Amino acid sequence: xxxxxxxxxxxxxxxxxxxxxxxxxxxxxxxxxxxxxxxxxxxxxxxxxxxxxxxxxxxxxxxxxxxxxxxxxxxxxxxxxxxxxxxxxxxxxxxxxxxxxxxxxxxxxxxxxxxxxxxxxxxxxxxxxxxxxxxxxxxxxxxxxxxxxxxxxxxxxxxxxxxxxxxxxxxxxxxxxxxxxxxxxxxxxxxxxxxxxxxxxxxxxxxxxxxxxxxxxxxxxxxxxxxxxxxxxxxxxxxxxxxxxxxxxxxxxxxxxxxxxxxxxxxxxxxxxxxxxxxxxxxxxxxxxxxxxxxxxxxxxxxxxxxxxxxxxxxxxxxxxxxxxxxxxxxxxxxxxxxxxxxxxxxxxxxxxxxxxxxxxxxxxxxxxxxxxxxxxxxxxxxxxxxxxxxxxxxxxxxxxxxxxxxxxxxxxxxxxxxxxxxxxxxxxxxxxxxxxxxxxxxxxxxxxxxxxxxxxxxxxxxxxxxxxxxxxxxxxxxxxxxxxxxxxxxxxxxxxxxxxxxxxxxxxxxxxxxxxxxxxxxxxxxxxxxxxxxxxxxxxxxxxxxxxxxxxxxxxxxxxxxxxxxxxxxxxxxxxxxxxxxxxxxxxxxxxxxxxxxxxxxxxxxxxxxxxxxxxxxxxxxxxxxxxxxxxxxxxxxxxxxxxxxxxxxxxxxxxxxxxxxxxxxxxxxxxxxxxxxxxxxxxxxxxxxxxxxxxxxxxxxxxxxxxxxxxxxxxxxxxxxxxxxxxxxxxxxxxxxxxxxxxxxxxxxxxxxxxx
Numbered sequence: 001x002x003x004x005x006x007x008x009x010x011x012x013x014x015x016x017x018x019x020x021x022x023x024x025x026x027x028x029x030x031x032x033x034x035x036x037x038x039x040x041x042x043x044x045x046x047x048x049x050x051x052x053x054x055x056x057x058x059x060x061x062x063x064x065x066x067x068x069x070x071x072x073x074x075x076x077x078x079x080x081x082x083x084x085x086x087x088x089x090x091x092x093x094x095x096x097x098x099x100x101x102x103x104x105x106x107x108x109x110x111x112x113x114x115x116x117x118x119x120x121x122x123x124x125x126x127x128x129x130x131x132x133x134x135x136x137x138x139x140x141x142x143x144x145x146x147x148x149x150x151x152x153x154x155x156x157x158x159x160x161x162x163x164x165x166x167x168x169x170x171x172x173x174x175x176x177x178x179x180x181x182x183x184x185x186x187x188x189x190x191x192x193x194x195x196x197x198x199x200x201x202x203x204x205x206x207x208x209x210x211x212x213x214x215x216x217x218x219x220x221x222x223x224x225x226x227x228x229x230x231x232x233x234x235x236x237x238x239x240x241x242x243x244x245x246x247x248x249x250x251x252x253x254x255x256x257x258x259x260x261x262x263x264x265x266x267x268x269x270x271x272x273x274x275x276x277x278x279x280x281x282x283x284x285x286x287x288x289x290x291x292x293x294x295x296x297x298x299x300x301x302x303x304x305x306x307x308x309x310x311x312x313x314x315x316x317x318x319x320x321x322x323x324x325x326x327x328x329x330x331x332x333x334x335x336x337x338x339x340x341x342x343x344x345x346x347x348x349x350x351x352x353x354x355x356x357x358x359x360x361x362x363x364x365x366x367x368x369x370x371x372x373x374x375x376x377x378x379x380x381x382x383x384x385x386x387x388x389x390x391x392x393x394x395x396x397x398x399x400x401x402x403x404x405x406x407x408x409x410x411x412x413x414x415x416x417x418x419x420x421x422x423x424x425x426x427x428x429x430x431x432x433x434x435x436x437x438x439x440x441x442x443x444x445x446x447x448x449x450x451x452x453x454x455x456x457x458x459x460x461x462x463x464x465x466x467x468x469x470x471x472x473x474x475x476x477x478x479x480x481x482x483x484x485x486x487x488x489x490x491x492x493x494x495x496x497x498x499x500x501x502x503x504x505x506x507x508x509x510x511x512x513x514x515x516x517x518x519x520x521x522x523x524x525x526x527x528x529x530x531x532x533x534x535x536x537x538x539x540x541x542x543x544x545x546x547x548x549x550x551x552x553x554x555x556x557x558x559x560x561x562x563x564x565x566x567x568x569x570x571x572x573x574x575x576x577x578x579x580x581x582x583x584x585x586x587x588x589x590x591x592x593x594x595x596x597x598x599x600x601x602x603x604x605x606x607x608x609x610x611x612x613x614x615x616x617x618x619x620x621x622x623x624x625x626x627x628x629x630x631x632x633x634x635x636x637x638x639x640x641x642x643x644x645x646x647x648x649x650x651x652x653x654x655x656x657x658x659x660x661x662x663x664x665x666x667x668x669x670x671x672x673x674x675x676x677x678x679x680x681x682x683x684x685x686x687x688x689x690x691x692x693x694x695x696x697x698x699x700x701x702x703x704x705x706x707x708x709x710x711x712x713x714x715x716x717x718x719x720x721x722x723x724x725x726x727x728x729x730x731x732x733x734x735x736x737x738x739x740x741x742x743x744x745x746x747x748x749x750x751x752x753x754x755x756x757x758x
Contacts, residue, residue: 025487027549029738033731037482038545043459043474045438045447049108052076052440054447057101060087068098071113076445076461076470085113089134092141099132107162111136112178114144114158114165120151123201123690127210131156131167133178144176145169146183154198155211159219164270166215166222168197173213173224175270186222186268187275193230193252200227200252200261205691206649207290207340214292216299221269221321223292223302228262231285237688241717251690254648256665257658263289265304267321278319279326280306288649290314290340296350296370303353305340311653314338316355316372329372332357336578337653343388347417354398356388358571365400367417378419384568386410391417392443399425399439407505407567408493408537410434412446414465425465434538439464447473451539453491453507456480487512488548493537496560498591502573506592507535509547509557514602520556521607521745523547524593526623528585529615530577530654533566534559546734554746556603558596562588579661581654582643582668586622590630609633609745611737614692614721615640621670621683621700628678633744635737637684638721640692641671641700671696674703680744681711684733686719712740 031037045054053075060070068087074080090098103116112133119129129151131144145153148169156167165176166186173186173196187196199209203225213224232252239247254260262284266275280289291305295318302319304326316330332338338358345354347367355366360377363384368375379385383404389412391398396417403409411426412435426435433452440446446464451457456479461471489510495503511520525547527534540547547557561567562585564577577584589610597605608631610620617639624634640646643665644658658665666672681704685697694715704711714736718726723733 024482024485027486027545027552029546029549029731029735032542032545032549033734034728038456038479038542040456040476040479040539040541041474042449042457043447046104047438047440048073048110049441052442052445054440055084055106056081057104060098069101071101071104076463085134085136089136089139090115090132090141092132092143102126102129105158107158108160109162112158112162114156116156118151122154123204125210127198128152128154131165133158133165142181145174146176155213157213157215159215159270160217161219163219166213166270168213171195171198173197173222173268175222186270187224187226191230193228193232195225195227195229195261197224199225200229200232201690202252202254202260202647202649203227203263203288206647206653207288209290214294216267216294216321217297218299220271221267221299223265223267223294223321225289225292226264226266228284231259232261233258235690235693237690237694239688239718249688253690253693256644256646256648256651256655258648260285260288260309260648263287265289265292265302265319267302276321276324278302278304278321279324280304280317280319281326282306282308291342291344296346296353298350303344307338307340309648309652310656311337311649314340316344318370329370330355330368330375332359334358334575336575341388345388345391347391347393354388354391356385361571363568363571365398365415376419378415378417379422380419381422382570384570386568389437390439390441390443393417395443397443399437399443401435401437403568406432406493406537407533407561407569408507408535410436410538412437412448423465425467427467432537434536445470452537453540453544454483454488456483456539486548487552489514489551491537493535496592496595498588498595500563500588500591502563502569504560504562504588504592505535505567505569506558506560506596507537509551511551511554511556516602518602519604520554520602521609522593522596522603523550523555523557523741523745524589524608524610524623525557525559525616526585526589526610526612526619527614527616528562528565528589528612528619529581530564530566530574531615531650533561534616535561535567542730542734546738550738550741553742555741560589560592562592577654579655579664580668581651581664582618582622582670583664585619586626589619589623590627593630607632607745609635609741611635611637611741612639613637617683617692618670621681622668622673624679624681625670625673625676628676631679633680633741635682635684635740637733637737638686638689638692638723639670639683639697639700641674641696641703642669644669645693645696645699671700671703674700674709675707677704677707677709677711680740681709682713682737682740683711684714684716684723684736686721686723686725687715687717689719689721689723691721 045056058072059066070087071085072081073084087098099117102119105114115132119126154168176183197213203209229252235253237249265278268275286309288307295301295303304317306315314332319326343356355368365379385400387401389399397414399414415422436449438447448462449459456476459474460469492508497503610623612620617636620634620636624631
């Protein structure tokens, strides 16, 4: 082997290309994860309740210095934005610095401003912090919560009357009178197992329930979730690095087949009295109240979505908040599972609501009468409504995102409320990419953000329906300039025929200066489960850049969306994974790999690897365990080696109860095939992962040792499921994975002596 080649390989082992020094066209791990040169800026707005104007947060400048944040306002048609709330108005008495703005909300008449600050992370998001109220007329700035500990309030909201703020603290809902400043508890419990106004772990993680209470439209009542975890078994996380002795954090975590928390919905009036509990039928431990809100912007009814434990039936229930009586008005059923959504919008003065259903084979938009006796499909055609956005009832339009011809893309469409005039609004010259829209309440304007796999996002203000650009809010100009000079090849999107009913959609990133006469290692980035889609045409941040870096260093990187992933290709495609998690995806991924190896002679069949995170980590384990002759290398990050150890709501949705699908759980769990490992395996896990537990990682380690298998492993002691906690963690993780791939995939002289390294 030539000396220059040996030197290049040694440098690559540390993620440093030989020609990377001060070369802006070459990506390095340090540029991506340490210096963070390629961080995309974003621009978000809050549309005002009256008119089409919006507010946004902007840095306050004094000379060349940033002196905090302030809130600005803009109305389309005006020449420029103006300051609405100066940073100087957000300086608490006795201090010199303005409050940091982690979130904000105005009262209905915009006379009061609620500031969320000093936030802390709770599981996935920063949902606990401090709240302050600014009276814009008097200039009074006052903290909410009395003597509550710092960063202990959650989900504070101003009533519609502007007279009160409600919030959650220590598992209970509190009410603060903004006139007298008095505070009283609306719910009380001494049990650590009763949670009011927010949710337990599994309902937050799998059903998205965080903010667990809703003000009534008239501002006189609050509806809320209550969870009783007393029969839920506890799981303990062990933090070994924060102190002299380990710190324990214990929380309820119902694993597959175990008891769930009991949940119910109550309504309490702010003028006193006991909670009125809604009489929702069924065992509260074997049903999920997945959604709850006030119906039709009125205070006369609640609308509740209730799932059975199998999650193959979703009942839409109207509940009387005064006596708790209930009536089921619509039921969505399936042979597999049904998907809960937030796309219910009330129209016609509360006489009808929008609904999403897959009952005709596609995810489509319907209009249902309040009593559920009339349900009309609005989006007729063989395509999926990916996301329903809003209703412009004045002009009788419904707006939604779809991509009938390419599952990797996203475009804006609209249709009339009678099902006529289906129209694409994203201009036809936009021939690729992902287009997201935040539409004004009157449907006249939208904040349009677009990106693709080869170009970072740009955010603009456009008028609708003509889609004329009136302002560029964030162009990521500096980032685009950096990306433009990178050595790279454009992404290739294609289909792979695997001899099934539907070919798999795929994406390929080739090395710059690609030479089809050379042979290249193939790295597969996989997810494969129903909760996500990998083959998308959008800017992918650091993971995308890491893949581009690997391509610069001589890899071909591909991804395939197997049946069962969340691609907009119809119900049959998505629901094919029912009772087959961990079996269907690895089979189809392997078939796709074999197909591209056969079709593309430049891919080295002796150097095929797979990597993935979470469900993708599980798929990479299944790949190298079940297909040891095909995959030579795999990296599994934050995986679930045994599905029996994951939570009830997610795993049972797709696999059923373990007693009903014994073989499926066994065949889908990679730990049961660890004895078949032949190649190079790296497993990585966070020691305090509350989602995919470190316990399952250790069980896999134990199983591999039992079978005398050679493998590599890494634990991040501060790592949660995202493994980004602690100084330098992301750089360390991706450096680790890069070195592992270089050692085992980039050059393998023994098995592939003719391999040429570009």
